[in-house]
Amino acid sequence: DIQMTQSPSSLSASVGDRVTITCRASQSIDSFLNWYQQKPGKAPKLLIYAASYLESGVPSRFSGSGSGTDFTLTLSSLQPEDFATYSCQQTYRTPPTFGGGTKVEL
Amino acid sequence: QVQLVQSGAEVKKPGASVKVSCKASGYTFKSYGISWVRQAPGQGLEWMGWISTYNGNTNYAQKFQGRVTMTTDSSTSTAYMDLRSLSSDDTAVYYCARATNVDTALGPWGQGTLVTVSS
Numbered sequence: 001d002i003q004m005t006q007s008p009s010s011l012s013a014s015v016g017d018r019v020t021i022t023c024r025a026s027q028s029i030d031s032f033l034n035w036y037q038q039k040p041g042k043a044p045k046l047l048i049y050a051a052s053y054l055e056s057g058v059p060s061r062f063s064g065s066g067s068g069t070d071f072t073l074t075l076s077s078l079q080p081e082d083f084a085t086y087s088c089q090q091t092y093r094t095p096p097t098f099g100g101g102t103k104v105e106l
Numbered sequence: 107q108v109q110l111v112q113s114g115a116e117v118k119k120p121g122a123s124v125k126v127s128c129k130a131s132g133y134t135f136k137s138y139g140i141s142w143v144r145q146a147p148g149q150g151l152e153w154m155g156w157i158s159t160y161n162g163n164t165n166y167a168q169k170f171q172g173r174v175t176m177t178t179d180s181s182t183s184t185a186y187m188d189l190r191s192l193s194s195d196d197t198a199v200y201y202c203a204r205a206t207n208v209d210t211a212l213g214p215w216g217q218g219t220l221v222t223v224s225s
Contacts, residue, residue, distance in 0.1 A: 034211040046213030091209040095167040098151040
């Protein structure tokens with residue numbers, strides 16, 4: 001299975017900060033990389049698909065980049081509702097696998 | 107709006123089976139497949155498998171082969187996930203999510219179903 005490693009596992013930030021989360025795949029996955037946001041007690045929500053495409057309805061302060069093995073999720077200006085856990089997922093090879101998550105805390 | 111609504115929480119004894127349902131609305135059910143993902147307490151997300159709502163084809167994670175069965179009922183726009191021979195390691199929140207194919211992004215997701223396995 002392809003291993004997905006996220007860093008950091010958690011970070012502290014303030015409203016208005018620029019935040020960058022990294023996801024690394026154990027082998028090349030082209031651009032088959034998705035990002036999800038999950039709040040406590042809630043289901044994940046798709047933010048970014050195919051590495052850089054913003055899901056409909058997701059604010060433009062979210063962006064994704066990368067290809068091959070290294071990917072980033074960037075929040076340009078952190079808002080109060082953005083404090084959550086973010087997970088990456090590869091869909092290049094079955095089984096699709098997720099990173100361990102990055103918790104963004106105040 | 108597109109919505110997936112799952113069945114309620116379950117408590118099962120070790121060795122038992124559980125069947126979780128996922129009722130879809132707001133779109134043409136047979137146009138998108140359904141994936142199942144679980145999350146153990148305090149842990150990350152784990153993909154279990156995918157089913158085509160068009161023809162019933164399935165793709166299960168090897169870890170669950172022989173122990174999981176995914177089915178759909180297009181007359182009620184409902185997908186089901188049946189997991190057998192439960193152990194305490196299966197205690198988790200189980201999610202369904204819409205996915206065109208096994209290699210596409212997941213969204214939207216159901217609200218989750220907590221399955222607790224305890225003697």
